[in-house]
Structures are given as C-alpha cells and as structure tokens.
Amino acid sequence: MTRLLLRGFDIRKGYLDSPAQTRLIAALRPVLKAAPLFRPTTASGKEMSVRMTSAGALGWVSDKGGYRYEPAHPKGIAWPAIPDDVLAIWRDVAAADRLPDCCLINYYGEGSRMGLHQDRDEADFSWPVVSISLGDDALFRIGNPTRGGKTESVWLNSGDVVIMGGPARLTYHGIDRIRFGSSRLLPKGGRLNLTLRVAT
Template sequence: MAQIDPINLRGFLIYKGFLDRSVQEALVSEARAIAGAAPFFAPVTSRGQKMSVRMTSAGQLGWISDRSGYRYEANHPNGVAWPAIPEVVLDVWRAVADTSRLPDSCLINFYGEGARMGLHQDKDEGDFRWPVVSISLGDDALFRMGSPTRGGKTESIWLSSGDVVVMGGDARLSYHGIDRIRFKSASLLPNGGRINLTLRAVDQGTMLQQPSKP
C-alpha cells in the first residue's frame, strides 16, 4: 500500500493509486471466493425496481435491498451465513480508517457494462461515528459527491483500480454515487467490469429495527 496523502473533496478522502497490482489481484481473488460461497444476487429497491449492480457481502452482517426495504442481515438471501471478511481487506481498513474498531460488513458490488449507482446516503449502520471505506477494483468509475442534504451542487472524480475512498466526518452522510464506468478500461478483470468493496461498522441493534425505506 502506497504512502500517499489523500485528495480531500467535500470531506471525502480519496487515496489515488493506494493499492498496488499485487494487492488488487489478491482482493479480486478473495472477492471471487466470497461470491463462490455467497453468490452475487440482483437487488431491487423497495419499489421493485431492479438495480443495475449485482451484490454480495462478507462479515457478520450483509446489506440487503429488496421490497421490504434496506437493512443488514446475518445471512445471504439464500440462507447461508456470510463468509468472514478476509484479512487483506481488513488491512486496507486498518491503513486508512483511523480507528481500532473493525468493520462488521463488507458489501461487494459488481458493475458490469452500463451499470451505475444513483446518489444515495449510507445511513443504515445505526452509528455514524465510524467511517465507510470504499475500494475500487477494475474499470474506471465516475464518482459523484454531494452534500448531506439532497440537491445542490455536486463534484465528480474518476476512480481507478486501486483507489480507496474514506467517507467520514462531515462526509459520512453525504450523498454519493457512480454515474458510469468506462467498460474494459482496466486489465484487472479480463472480461471487464468493476468490483467495489465497501467496509462498514454496523450497530448490530439495527438488525432488530424495521427496514428503512428510501
């Protein structure tokens, strides 16, 4: 992992080129192993709209989006427990998160050709003292950042394979999303696409609450 200073955009700390190729390859290998145990699935919103990404998770909890709302669950939709978060993934958290608190969940999103993620807040964790750490692997993605309130001006930056983003402090509840990817712009994934690993520390009491609705 490179010793570099992050770019600060709207409170988002963006570590460009933080992970070298060998670490990226190790992370992809671990993501594939996780998906082998807990397969990628196509999430839908509470309104029944199919998302363009496919997702799975690792850790004590996994994030779920379906007609019941957005929430964390202890098991994959098929009933199996989520695999543990690999150490190589936790090492990234330890390097940038500035806390001894380890994440409970690693959400894994796969972006194929044409996939995107609309502006949203990460707000289902129950305790917002802890940052969210996002790892980019594969194709370039146009990352859009807003403010903690919907609407207003936004700012965008291209994220490349090996970039890491930390959302904490003032940016913890800021809206953000992926407008598009440059399909097959990187060689890490031979068939193209982007893998995004998002590490979150979750208040486990949220499992007992009603699912949140967008």
C-alpha cells in the same frame, strides 16, 4: 499514492498497486463462490443495475422489505468472513477502534450505475465507511448533506481507496457510469467496489 480531499471525502489515488490488487481479487474469489452475486431490488420493486453480495457478520440487502442488514445471504447461507487482506486496508486507513462487521461487494457491469444516496442504514454514523475500487474506472459524484445543489465528480481508478467519515459520512454520493473495459484486472471486465462498514 496521491491524496485528494474533496468535500470531506479522503480519496487515496493509487493506494493499492497492481500486485496488491491481484492479491485482493484472489482473496475475494472464495467469498464470491460461497455467497454468489445477486441483483437486488429497491423498496419500490425496481431492479438495481448492480449485482451485490457481502462478507462479514452482516450483509446489506435491499428488497420490497426495505434496506437493511441481515445475517444471511438471500439464499439462506451465512455470509463468509471478510478476507484478511481487506481488513488490513481498514486497519491502515480507518483510524477506528473496531473492525467492520460488513463488507458490501458491488459489481458494476457495462451500463451499471448507482444514483446519489446516503449510507444511513448503520446504527452509529461516527464510524467511517471505507470504499475500495477494483477494475474499471468509475465516475464518482459527490453531492451535499441534503439532496440538491451543485455536485463535483472525480474518476476513481482500480486501486483507489475512499474514506467517508466525519462531515462526509452522510453526504450524498453515487456512481454515474463506468468505463467498461478500461481495466484488465477482472477477466470479463467491470468494476468491483468494496465498502467496509460498522453496521451495529
């Protein structure tokens, strides 16, 4: 594992080896079956290029009602529990006294991206956000605490973990693009990004 510190982002390159990644995908399959991926829209009604779902007591949703956490999937079913293998990563890297109550799961297919944004729908920004990359490589862009200014980018690979805490907690960040088909972890290609959050 290689550790990279970039604008306060703690990037653990190669944190998960290949067998650990495979185990994590197996643990996520029941979650994705119980709470299927859906394509959200922004508050302005624009459809996002990623599909998403969640695990935990709360899940992050986006629609014309805005960005928020909800206790149920848009289909009305309760979110499944966060798998133990995922929680083990939080326990190891987050240095936090409590467990996350949301694991947001984003799926990036060919052509998917995520514009620069802040994670600010949580009640307490003192808790970190932990991001886990699985599957295809993704170009991760890091901005500033406010919009504008110079940015820096780094490729995230399958098995990388990023801890966003402290000064980096409200820094703008996003995914410019993925290298579709660069990983064989997901049978149909693409990237799964898990973000563990303390929402309440």
